[in-house]
Amino acid sequence: MGKTMAITGNIAIAIAMKQINPDVVAAYPITPSTEIVQQFSSYVADGAVDTEYIAVESEHSAMSACIGASAGGGRVMTATSSQGLAFMWEMLYIAAGYRLPIVLVCVNRALSAPINIHCDHSDSMGARDASWIQLYAENAQEAYDNTIQAFRIAEEMDVRLPVMSCLDGFIISHSIENMTILEDEEVRRFIGDYKPLNPLLDLENPATVGAIDLQDYYMEHKRQQHEAMLNAKKVILSVGKEYGKLSGRSYGFFEEYRLDDADVAIVVMSSAAGTVKDIVDEYRSKGIKAGLLKPRVFRPFPAEEIADALKNTKAVAVLDRADSFGASGGPLFPEFRSALYDVPNPPKMINKIFGLGGRDFGPDDVRGVFDELVAIKDTGKIKSLKEYITVRE
Amino acid sequence: MKKKGWKEVPIGGVLKDKGSSVAYNSGSWRSFRPVIDLEKCINCMFCWVYCPDSSVIIKGGLVAGFDLEHCKGCGICAKECPPKVTAITMEPESKGPVCG
Ligand code: SF4
Numbered sequence: 001m002g003k004t005m006a007i008t009g010n011i012a013i014a015i016a017m018k019q020i021n022p023d024v025v026a027a028y029p030i031t032p033s034t035e036i037v038q039q040f041s042s043y044v045a046d047g048a049v050d051t052e053y054i055a056v057e058s059e060h061s062a063m064s065a066c067i068g069a070s071a072g073g074g075r076v077m078t079a080t081s082s083q084g085l086a087f088m089w090e091m092l093y094i095a096a097g098y099r100l101p102i103v104l105v106c107v108n109r110a111l112s113a114p115i116n117i118h119c120d121h122s123d124s125m126g127a128r129d130a131s132w133i134q135l136y137a138e139n140a141q142e143a144y145d146n147t148i149q150a151f152r153i154a155e156e157m158d159v160r161l162p163v164m165s166c167l168d169g170f171i172i173s174h175s176i177e178n179m180t181i182l183e184d185e186e187v188r189r190f191i192g193d194y195k196p197l198n199p200l201l202d203l204e205n206p207a208t209v210g211a212i213d214l215q216d217y218y219m220e221h222k223r224q225q226h227e228a229m230l231n232a233k234k235v236i237l238s239v240g241k242e243y244g245k246l247s248g249r250s251y252g253f254f255e256e257y258r259l260d261d262a263d264v265a266i267v268v269m270s271s272a273a274g275t276v277k278d279i280v281d282e283y284r285s286k287g288i289k290a291g292l293l294k295p296r297v298f299r300p301f302p303a304e305e306i307a308d309a310l311k312n313t314k315a316v317a318v319l320d321r322a323d324s325f326g327a328s329g330g331p332l333f334p335e336f337r338s339a340l341y342d343v344p345n346p347p348k349m350i351n352k353i354f355g356l357g358g359r360d361f362g363p364d365d366v367r368g369v370f371d372e373l374v375a376i377k378d379t380g381k382i383k384s385l386k387e388y389i390t391v392r393e
Numbered sequence: 394m395k396k397k398g399w400k401e402v403p404i405g406g407v408l409k410d411k412g413s414s415v416a417y418n419s420g421s422w423r424s425f426r427p428v429i430d431l432e433k434c435i436n437c438m439f440c441w442v443y444c445p446d447s448s449v450i451i452k453g454g455l456v457a458g459f460d461l462e463h464c465k466g467c468g469i470c471a472k473e474c475p476p477k478v479t480a481i482t483m484e485p486e487s488k489g490p491v492c493g
Pocket residue numbers: 426427443444445446447448449459463464465466467468469470471
C-alpha cells in the first residue's frame with residue numbers, strides 16, 4: 001500500500017522519477033518544471049537512484065542526450081516547459097522517428113512572446129504532430145499516475161513511441177495537494193525491467209540508427225508510426241486498467257463527469273476540469289443536465305470513443321487553453337467537431353479559448369459557457385463558433 | 394529488387410545488416426574525382442585517415458588509388474595531402490569518363 005502525502009505536482013513527479021530509477025536523465029531546468037530536476041538531482045547526489053544525470057547546456061541538448069542514451073539501450077526521461085520544449089523541437093521528431101520510448105514530463109507553460117511563465121497548453125499543443133503520445137493530468141495525483149504508466153505505454157513493443165506526460169504549470173506544479181504515492185517496489189514491479197530494442201551498445205548485434213531514408217523507404221517508416229499510434233490505444237487502456245488494480249485508480253482515454261444523460265457538456269483538459277465539475281454539480285441541482293468530458297489522452301486521439309460519449313448531448317463547448325491562430329478553433333475543437341461529424345443528429349458545438357498565460361478561469365466563466373450552451377440547445381442558434389473568454393474587451 | 398513493405402522493415406529506420414553502405418553507390422554523387430600521381434606519393438597515409446568514405450585503396454601497405462564506386466569527390470584527400478607533396482588533384486568529372 002502507498003502512503004498519503006501533501007506535496008506539489010513537481011515533487012510528485014520527482015518522487016515518481018526516483019521510484020522509476022531511469023538509467024539516464026538529461027535535463028536543463030526551466031520554470032515551472034525546474035523543481036522536478038532540482039529535486040531529482042539531489043536524489044542522484046544522495047545515491048537514492050542509479051541514474052546517470054546529465055546536466056546539459058540547453059533543452060536541444062537535453063533531448064539529444066536522451067535520444068543518444070535511449071538509442072544506446074537505456075530507460076530515459078526528462079522534464080521541461082514552454083520555450084524548453086520549443087527548443088527541443090527538431091529532436092522531438094527524431095526521438096519519435098527513431099521509435100525511442102523516452103518519457104518527457106511537460107509542465108505546461110505559455111510560449112513567448114510576450115514572455116510569460118504561467119500555464120497554458122501552447123507548448124505541448126505545438127508538439128501534437130510530433131508522433132509523441134500525450135497524456136494530460138487534472139491534478140498532482142493524475143500527473144504522478146500518468147508518468148508511471150507512460151513507461152509501460154512507451155515501452156510496449158508494438159508501440160515504441162515517446163510519451164509526454166503533461167500537467168498545468170504553477171496551478172498543479174506548485175500547488176500542494178493530498179495525494180497517494182505507491183511503494184517503490186510496487187512501481188518497479190509495475191514498470192518492470194527495461195527491454196531495449198536494437199540497442200547501439202549491443203556490440204554482438206550491430207545496428208545503424210539514423211541512416212538516410214529517401215523516397216524509397218521514408219514513407220514506410222511513417223506508416224509504421226501511424227500504426228504504432230493505433231496500437232497505443234489498446235495499450236493505454238490495458239495499462240490504465242492494470243494500474244487501477246494496483247492503485248485503486250483506473251485510467252482510460254478521458255473522464256466523464258455526469259455525462260451519461262447530459263444535454264449540455266463542456267470539454268476541457270487538465271486542472272480547469274476541477275472548476276467545471278463544481279459548476280456541473282451546481283447546474284444539476286438547478287435541474288439543468290450539465291456534464292463534463294475531460295480528455296486525458298490527446299495523442300492518439302480517441303475519436304470513436306469521444307463520439308460515443310458525446311453523441312446524445314445537444315450542445316457542447318470545447319475549451320482550448322491554446323489557440324491555433326487563424327484556425328477554426330483551438331487545437332482540440334476541430335478534432336472534437338470532426339469526431340462527431342458522423343453521429344446522427346450531432347450536437348451543436350462551439351469553441352472557447354481561455355486561460356492563456358495563466359489567466360484565471362473561475363466559476364463565473366464556467367457558468368457563462370453553460371448558460372450559452374443552454375441557449376444554443378433551446379434555440380439551435382450559435383452566436384460565434386470560436387470566441388475568446390476570460391479576456392477583457 | 395522488390396522493395397519491402399512497411400510491415401517488413403525494422404521500425405525507426407534501424408539497419409540491422411552490417412556494412413550495408415557498401416551496397417550504396419555514393420560514387421554517383423561525384424562532380425570532381427581525385428586523381429593521384431603515384432610517383433609523387435610518399436605514403437604518409439593522411440588521405441587514407443581522412444577519407445570519410447574509406448575510399449582510398451591500400452595494396453601491400455601502399456596507396457594504390459581510389460574506390461570510385463564510393464568516393465563522393467569531397468576533395469578532403471587532396472586537401473590533406475602534404476603541401477610539399479600534392480600528389481592528388483581534383484579533376485572535374487566533365488573532363489573524363491564518369492565512373493562508379
Ligand atoms: S575525394 Fe573524398 S571521398 Fe574521394 S577519396 Fe578523396 S577524401 Fe575520399
